[in-house]
Amino acid sequence: MSGIEAVNTVEVRALTVRHRRTTALDAVDLDFAPGVHGLLGPNGAGKTSLIRVLATVAAPSAGRVELLGQEVGAGSDHRGRAEVRRRLGYLPQEFGYYPGFTVREFVSYVAWLKEMDAAAVPAAVEHAVDRVGLADRIDAKVKTLSGGMVRRVGIAQAIVNDPDLLLLDEPTAGLDPEQRVEFRALIRELGRTTTVIVSTHLVEDIAAACTDVTLIEAGRIAYRGTTQELTDLGGTEDGEAQRPDGNPIERGYTAALRAHRAAVANR
Numbered sequence: 001m002s003g004i005e006a007v008n009t010v011e012v013r014a015l016t017v018r019h020r021r022t023t024a025l026d027a028v029d030l031d032f033a034p035g036v037h038g039l040l041g042p043n044g045a046g047k048t049s050l051i052r053v054l055a056t057v058a059a060p061s062a063g064r065v066e067l068l069g070q071e072v073g074a075g076s077d078h079r080g081r082a083e084v085r086r087r088l089g090y091l092p093q094e095f096g097y098y099p100g101f102t103v104r105e106f107v108s109y110v111a112w113l114k115e116m117d118a119a120a121v122p123a124a125v126e127h128a129v130d131r132v133g134l135a136d137r138i139d140a141k142v143k144t145l146s147g148g149m150v151r152r153v154g155i156a157q158a159i160v161n162d163p164d165l166l167l168l169d170e171p172t173a174g175l176d177p178e179q180r181v182e183f184r185a186l187i188r189e190l191g192r193t194t195t196v197i198v199s200t201h202l203v204e205d206i207a208a209a210c211t212d213v214t215l216i217e218a219g220r221i222a223y224r225g226t227t228q229e230l231t232d233l234g235g236t237e238d239g240e241a242q243r244p245d246g247n248p249i250e251r252g253y254t255a256a257l258r259a260h261r262a263a264v265a266n267r
């Protein structure tokens, strides 16, 4: 431990997101500091809605959102949001790219969008592409790559500006097991200095890469704790590591969800 108290890079208060009549997030309070934070939850829980607000691509319906010390929610000024965007990295669940671009051209284009110093771009692009293990394909057209490789290009464009806040929506979807292992090592390394928020439905991503987990269910925070705490919730008795109802962290996930649902039902 450095002895220096971690400063929150993300502060969310009473955040509500509505899509027409659906409340995707319901008055949520959350703080994040540097580290790797997992967002876990069933389909439709509200994970993507949260990440899109944090990426400043969607406006909240209500509530306060402060990123890297700047207010970005309703009524915030454009200049503050632009400043935050330069320090953000975002991998959407589905990301668009120009298929005719090479990997180098695409990642350079994103660096340009982020208004990076032009002189720093070529080296930053090569470094980002190398970090995702695609150095040998840097001059290949994106359309010639496999789905897993395209996903890695997506991760490269998200990290090209060395972001202070990195938002990854289902980053391991489409990666094969070996790529998933490499990806988890990369985000653990990034999390030493960066606030990394990763949405996933894979409990094993959380176990392998995240220091803590936020469980979202039907637009509410169902559970927050360290990865170890969630694992402990599932019981870690000897010889019980693999049971039909899952490993300890999977059982912890189920136990936390059930406890939350029971608490909501008794309200």
Ligand SMILES: Nc1ncnc2c1ncn2[C@@H]1O[C@H](COP(=O)(O)OP(=O)(O)OP(=O)(O)O)[C@@H](O)[C@H]1O
Pocket: 019, 020, 022, 023, 024, 041, 042, 043, 044, 045, 046, 047, 048, 049, 050, 201
């Ligand atoms: N554009 C939209 N229009 C209408 N409803 C939407 C829209 N986007 C999301 N929703 C609804 O908002 C809720 C939260 O969706 P969201 O995509 O944030 O969940 P999620 O946790 O990311 O789910 P998944 O794991 O399936 O990606 C769901 O009920 C979803 O159907």
